[in-house]
């Protein structure tokens with residue numbers, strides 16, 4: 001089964017995202033720090049991978065970048081303990097949660113779902129599959145993102161409020177996680193705007209000399 005996870009983008013049925021999982025990021029947007037994981041979704045049609053580009057929907061002028069650690073599920077899990085949750089992980093990826101922040105702010109005020117702000121086509125750029133053996137959950141992964149060569153985000157997964165096993169155990173109480181599903185684990189501080197024509201570079205550094213980086217452009221039109 002594990003081999004097919006290399007193609008997680010084509011087998012993924014759901015992308016489940018965690019919001020406000022780093023307290024510095026919750027504070028920078030004026031949100032309170034959650035006492036339970038806050039979850040929302042993107043449709044799999046949101047995937048994009050370089051050399052394809054991020055497309056800003058035509059009536060918007062910018063997007064916000066959010067760099068995140070993606071967790072890819074191998075074994076189906078439902079109502080699992082934290083220990084079982086660890087066994088259900090098949091791998092990881094570098095993921096971006098591209099966000100129409102102005103739309104999200106309007107939707108929040110209206111008490112409406114965030115789907116448009118978070119789930120438009122190309123809102124989920126992802127890097128390649130990283131095998132689970134390359135990242136140990138007891139270590140911290142550095143995730144970073146730069147725009148046009150300037151560092152914007154540089155965080156560490158040790159600062160997550162809810163750990164990866166906590167998140168899987170929580171989600172699986174309500175939603176069955178299946179082979180190929182992707183969890184975006186939330187973004188560290190430093191989110192900001194990108195415009196048409198900007199160049200994003202993002203990366204992930206782990207123990208065992210794991211270094212992964214990807215470049216993806218925002219389309220100029």
Ligand SMILES: O=C([O-])CC(=O)C(=O)O
Nearest residue numbers: 018019020021066186187
């Ligand atoms: O800031 C938001 O929109 C919530 C979110 O996705 C995150 O914290 O990663």
Ligand SMILES: [Mg+2]
Nearest residue numbers: 066097186187
């Ligand atoms: Mg996010």
